[in-house]
Amino acid sequence: MPAYLELFKLTKAYPSGAGSVAVVKSFSLDIARGEFVCLIGHSGCGKSTVLSMVAGLTPPTHGGVVLDDREVDRPGADRGVVFQAPCLLPWLTALENVLLGVRKVHAGKSAAEQRRIGERALALVGLGDALSKRPRELSQGMQQRVGIARALALAPKVLLLDEPFGMLDALTRMELQDILLELLDRDRKTALMVTHDVDEALFLADRIVMMTNGPDAGVRAVVPVPFERPRIRADVLEHPRYYELREQLLTLLEEEEHKRALERAPARMEAPQTVSP
């Protein structure tokens, strides 16, 4: 399959002392149109940096990103980003928050049409009756749904999700995963998601990319997920290979963690008190 989104030898390095430290080094990945790929790794392993480079928020030191045969080097409406915190403007309603981007991207359309686009996006995430609510009236899960709607309403070519459910409790997370899955199954969006939750990755992704721990983070392993779409949670859990894949991923994660713990052990001894009053 031809690559729709291509990440080519992405490297992000920061100057440190005499030389420089690469958070991510030579990270390459091809994503097909309509494919859902999950990046998985421990916190601080550089997976968010990769996503941020794809989003154009962090310029890569080397390498580049090609989307639909065009190189991208700055943020754009062709890539919708959902962050861990929904970052809604508290003085705007849910709809107004969504419309903020819609007005910019669909500038040629009439106000009524823009409004319909916004309403539709909110309805898709199950917030059709909460259009005029302000963020503080919404639960965290609902706020994050507004965040997803905001990204969807721009009709991006790819959806970039940076631990979008990381701040939610396990059960609300499940609820939002269902919503996201339904959306994706409906119009086969291409998506790249960062997570550290193995079950989430298995449930949503077509392919799971395990990352090594930074510095010099790269691809550790790529695990294809064989479950058929459209997916239903109960069926996925009952799939004969589910627990086998889960164990494979958990083992990989654990190995990475042990490596990191070994590297960090001496450093931790040296810095017991870094809290400043």
Next chain:
Amino acid sequence: MALKETTVRVLHRTGLQVFEPLVRLAALEEPKQQLSRIAIHLGMPLLAMLGFLLLWSLAAARIETAYGTLPTPGQVWDEGGSLVEAHFETRRAEEAFYVDQQEQAALYLAEAAALRAGLDRTAGRERVKLEKQIGRLEDRAERAGAKRFTATPTYLEQIVTSLKTVFTGFVLASLVAVPLGILCGMSPAFMSALNPLIQIFKPVSPLAWLPIVTILVGALYTTEPQEAWFEKSFITSAITVALCSLWPALVNTAQGVSNVDRDHVNVSRVLQLTWFEHVRLIVLPSALPLIFTGLRISLGVGWMVLIAAEMLAQNPGLGKFIWDMFQNGSSQTLARIMVAVFTIGLIGFALDRGMVALQRCVTFEGAAA
């Protein structure tokens, strides 16, 4: 290196972190980074200060007042020096005076002793006369020894008086404000009872309190001046300071006490702590940072109020100094008042830093857990 870390810690405790890069630079720790920090945190303030002095010097020469031209920074500095010098001058004069008096007394006593030696050889009226004379000499010696040096208070003495007054007022205010604040914070009923009074009295200027306080002190403090421990003006000033600096401490204490973490209250409830245990073990330690913040603001307010109070109450402190300078205008007036302004500013700053240091030593440094 231990010395370096200790010094840095002390600087942090006293809120003088700006000097930290200097210490680290002295220890040759990442000199490049330290230099840039010094440039921002020490260089820039220094630059601003120089700019201020420059503008002042330029302006000073052009402004003519009834008391002569506006003094330049240099003149003010010199005036400050001469005020300090005057203090030591007076001290030396005082010392000389007492030495003088001692010598005088010693002379009288020696004479008396000489006469007493001849006392046995006399009798009758002669002896009575001699005894009288000895008595007179001894009286004189005693008086010479007891004679006090009198002079108008020097500038440094006035500073000390001001500090004594402000601390008296501040302690009075704290003694009232903290317990009241704790009660307010613990009991919503008490709080809502006191709140209107607090809100009404809080914005009242010291100038409004002062006449009332003066009259009340005049009426109630009737001890004879010779027997009194304190001057009336001192008490008036201190009470006015107390009245004005009461509120920040009261409000902050109440706030600190009523905002004790719910979880901590729950811990106390699960353990079934008694009311006193609850206050001592949970409430006070939690509220301490805010109580101190309140006290710190109070001391600042007190120091500001004090100058006005001293001017009007004629308490021999910095306020009176400024007032006197203003009244008997001379060519030095402006320079001296400016010295006083800088003194007041620097002492206020030092008091604030002192409170910060105290707060950091006593409280748990706003840790969240």
Next chain:
Amino acid sequence: MAFFELKGIRKAFGSGNRRAEVLRDVDLAIEEGEFVAVVGFSGSGKSTLLSIMAGLIEPDGGEVLLRGRKVRGPGPERGVVFQQYALLPWLSVRENVALAVDKVFRHWTRARRREHVEEHLRLVNLSEAAHKKPRELSGGMRQRVALARGLAMDPEILLLDEPFGALDALTRATLQTEVARIWQERRKTVVLITNDVDEGILLADRIVPLTPGPQATLADAFEVNLARPRGRRELNRLPEFQRIRNEVTCCLNAMVRTRGARLPEADAERTAAVPEPGPVCSVASGI
């Protein structure tokens, strides 16, 4: 007669139009030495339920019974470990534990209380850090202190309110293992409030789902008959573990779906008629 019992607990907050019933008809019976996990959504009234068990909140109706006797108000026989640790920041680790021990065992000699504190610091592997203040500790270590404090009070029942919710995945796993070990040593009666199904299966004898609020109540329980000690890796391969995990997950997922049904599916249908917004937007405008 059960050891610890909730009977017909009801609780509402607010008044008038804004009155919201959080819990309705909650019944639960726990045997002595049992480890029960209540699994529920955030905002479903889990913490309210625990506060009622602890006596920190008074229920509107129903009663809480310990050994058949009705409990009123909080007390040290029901130890609580809070999600946000609730340590006193001005006290050291040792002093935090000692505060509870000194209060609960005031009739003991000083030496005996001291030894009791040290014993519990050892139990949670914190003897080394006993002199430190909470702010010098990581979240996981703080929760260990809270756990030591809860256990040192020697309560008849220990209530854990999402104790690992604020910790990262790895620390959470370590502490879960630790709690499992301690429970095997002590065999305390424990109620664990959590939103993590795996946590429930790893630790509990029984998992009780709490339906999403408002008017939350307890659904049918799942027995967890897995041998202890339970290793995370070994569990993953056990068919019994997989069965329970799938059952509980699907049960909770179904609750979400019924809740979702109350949300405007109809709306989605109506607006679905609106044509899809233009798919291509190649100009990278700075959004």
